[in-house]
Amino acid sequence: MRWIRMLSLYFERTFEYRLRSLLWLMLPMINNMTLILFWTGAGMGSSALSTYYILMTIGGLLTTSHVEYEVSEIDIKQGQLVNYLTKPISYYWMNLLNEIPYRVLQMIYATTIIGFFLLFFPRALSITLNMLYFPLVILIFTLGYLLSFTFKMSLSYLAFWFKDIHGLMELVTIVIIIMSGGIMPLPWYPQTLQTISNILPFAYSGYYPVVSLQGVLSLNQMITVITVQGIWLSILLLIHNALWSRGVKEFTAVGQ
Amino acid sequence: MRRYLRIYKAVLKINLSLILAYRANFISHLFSTTAWAAFNFIWIGLLTHKASSAFGWRSDELVVITIGYIIITGIYYFLFAHNFENFSQIIDHGRFDSILLKPLDSQFQISMMDASYASLIRTVLGVIGLIWWVSAHHYSVGLFQVVSFIVLMGVGVVVMYSVWFLFITTLIWYPNLSNIVDFLYTLNGFARYPAEMLRNSGIPSLILLVPISLIVATPVKILLQKNAWGDILLIIVIGCTLFWLSRIFWKFALKHYTSAS
Numbered sequence: 001m002r003w004i005r006m007l008s009l010y011f012e013r014t015f016e017y018r019l020r021s022l023l024w025l026m027l028p029m030i031n032n033m034t035l036i037l038f039w040t041g042a043g044m045g046s047s048a049l050s051t052y053y054i055l056m057t058i059g060g061l062l063t064t065s066h067v068e069y070e071v072s073e074i075d076i077k078q079g080q081l082v083n084y085l086t087k088p089i090s091y092y093w094m095n096l097l098n099e100i101p102y103r104v105l106q107m108i109y110a111t112t113i114i115g116f117f118l119l120f121f122p123r124a125l126s127i128t129l130n131m132l133y134f135p136l137v138i139l140i141f142t143l144g145y146l147l148s149f150t151f152k153m154s155l156s157y158l159a160f161w162f163k164d165i166h167g168l169m170e171l172v173t174i175v176i177i178i179m180s181g182g183i184m185p186l187p188w189y190p191q192t193l194q195t196i197s198n199i200l201p202f203a204y205s206g207y208y209p210v211v212s213l214q215g216v217l218s219l220n221q222m223i224t225v226i227t228v229q230g231i232w233l234s235i236l237l238l239i240h241n242a243l244w245s246r247g248v249k250e251f252t253a254v255g256q
Numbered sequence: 257m258r259r260y261l262r263i264y265k266a267v268l269k270i271n272l273s274l275i276l277a278y279r280a281n282f283i284s285h286l287f288s289t290t291a292w293a294a295f296n297f298i299w300i301g302l303l304t305h306k307a308s309s310a311f312g313w314r315s316d317e318l319v320v321i322t323i324g325y326i327i328i329t330g331i332y333y334f335l336f337a338h339n340f341e342n343f344s345q346i347i348d349h350g351r352f353d354s355i356l357l358k359p360l361d362s363q364f365q366i367s368m369m370d371a372s373y374a375s376l377i378r379t380v381l382g383v384i385g386l387i388w389w390v391s392a393h394h395y396s397v398g399l400f401q402v403v404s405f406i407v408l409m410g411v412g413v414v415v416m417y418s419v420w421f422l423f424i425t426t427l428i429w430y431p432n433l434s435n436i437v438d439f440l441y442t443l444n445g446f447a448r449y450p451a452e453m454l455r456n457s458g459i460p461s462l463i464l465l466v467p468i469s470l471i472v473a474t475p476v477k478i479l480l481q482k483n484a485w486g487d488i489l490l491i492i493v494i495g496c497t498l499f500w501l502s503r504i505f506w507k508f509a510l511k512h513y514t515s516a517s
Contacts, residue, residue, distance in 0.1 A: 023435050027442045034445060037453050042307035164280060170288035174295045183299055188306050 002089075003097065011101040021102070025109050028057045035184070047126040051214055052185055054125060058113060059210040060182075061106040062141055065149040067095055071156035072165055079253035092153060092240065099149065129215035136222045140212045143229035144205035150236040151201065157240075160247030180206025201232040263360070264368060271371040285374035289333070293326050293378045296448070297385070311452035316393050317480060318450070323386045324472040324479075325448045328409050330378030332416050337437075338370040340424050344434035347427055353515050363506050367421070390479075401479050408475035408488065411495045415467050416444065418498035421506065428509040447471045451487065467494045 032053035039045045075081040084091050117125045129137065155172060158165050177183065178193075179202040186197050186207050197203045208225045211217055217225065275282045300322040304315035313321070343366055346352050355365050390397055420440050427433060443465070446454065451469040454462045470491045477484035 019430070020433060020435055023433060023439050027438060030442050031445060034449060034453075037457055038303065038310055038449060039307070041450075041453055041456070042310040044307060164284050167284035167287035167291070171291045174291050177295070178298060178302075183302050184306065189302065190305060193302075 007097055010098050021105050028060045032057045047123055050124045051126045055210045055213055058110040061110050063144040063148055063205045063209055065152045068152045068156045068169055072159035076159040077163055081251060082253035127215055137212045140225055141209045144209040147201050147229060147233055148205040150240055154236060154240040154243050157243040157247045160250045176202045179203060204229045204232060267369055268371055275373055282374055286377055289374050289378050293381045296322050296326050311450040313450050319389060321472055321476050322448055323382050323389060324476045327379050327382035328412050328472055330375050330382060332413050333375035334372050336367055336417055338372040339367050340420055341437050343424055344427050344431055347431040397479060404478040405475045408478060411491055412471035414495045414499055415471050418502040421502040425505050425509045428513050
């Protein structure tokens with residue numbers, strides 16, 4: 001019952017600032033739109049490429065977690081974490097619950113965007129997904145989001161030791177943009193960079209959910225992606241738990 | 257004018273002493289701004305790995321645009337960006353009233369009280385990159401091109417400032433839209449591309465963004481001795497107009513400000 005009550009409060013807070021959410025939506029849209037225009041000018045535009053970037057916008061909305069600022073700056077550095085340590089609720093699950101309303105809002109935006117393109121620019125979207133595989137796509141997106149969330153939570157716990165990790169966060173953001181196919185589809189990267197991207201977890205919360213929705217992946221490839229996502233999620237959860245248990249011992253909150 | 261220059265000199269000194277007081281913060285900021293400068297190099301490297309030309313610009317010329325973008329954003333972020341990041345909080349926490357009460361122009365106070373020295377590393381890296389790239393590709397660059405490049409970069413900074421200030425002014429009505437600065441950082445990204453991209457896009461609404469696309473492309477055209485006289489006139493007219501508009505809009509917005517304190 002308390003989880004439902006908490007969830008409803010988080011929903012209220014999220015839906016109160018809808019205009020802010022809309023502005024967050026426009027950022028990846030602008031970035032990806034400029035890339036579509038660039039490739040068109042380079043003579044390499046195609047409906048498949050436009051679809052990739054449109055879905056990258058939507059995929060980013062659904063799978064990219066932005067929990068790091070709240071956790072590292074507000075909760076750990078400013079000491080607000082003490083409010084959560086005294087509660088009989090897991091900090092990880094509380095933050096995950098906090099993110100759900102935001103994901104729902106982003107899903108509403110994502111559905112609106114897809115609907116808009118299907119109605120007015122059907123040729124710009126080229127999705128060849130077999131609808132029988134749609135449940136797998138949902139699973140890939142869910143695991144992709146959990147990967148992003150768990151990674152960002154674990155990274156934020158470094159603030160227990162280093163206090164100001166703003167510079168590190170910026171560097172990680174850059175690595176994620178590059179390795180998740182945010183600049184262009186991964187098969188277009190130089191071979192070395194492709195290999196590194198396929199080893200790291202970022203492509204499994206960025207690139208692979210997008211191409212699974214696009215219909216580019218076969219059933220076997222989808223199962224492979226899900227398996228790798230599962231492996232990475234297990235590793236990240238172990239890292240998360242280790243960092244949390246050690247980090248909490250370092251934590252001090254004066255005057256809270 | 258002299259008074260404001262004296263005050264700004266003092267502001268620069270104070271911000272320099274803050275670096276010494278908050279060294280870890282400065283190093284962290286230096287690290288992140290260097291990372292973003294490196295990201296722009298990687299970004300254009302990946303794009304030109306796949307595309308040999310775009311909109312009549314060769315891949316090596318596209319790299320010059322990116323380097324120009326790194327230089328101008330370093331200067332702009334040093335002078336103005338950090339001030340605008342704080343504006344939402346200044347209004348929300350009621351500190352704007354004390355700014356309005358001071359015997360100093362409010363636009364000056366909002367725009368210029370914070371100088372981010374760490375951002376200058378971007379300009380330094382950009383200039384080094386530009387000198388290396390120009391000499392590696394044997395571009396013929398004379399004194400006229402260099403001086404014109406610097407002057408037009410200055411005009412570009414004025415255009416960028418005016419566009420940002422027009423958007424930032426809306427925070428007086430909507431102080432909760434603190435992520436408008438993130439939106440403006442993204443909008444700046446249009447300056448990384450040739451101006452022809454927006455002109456030839458066939459999307460009428462993108463014409464509004466042409467001023468941003470001219471910011472870097474115009475000085476780079478002069479540097480590479482491409483035909484740019486039309487764009488030079490356009491960016492100077494746009495710069496003056498937008499600066500005047502930003503001032504008018506600011507004055508208009510102040511009449512509608514209701515104090516939070």
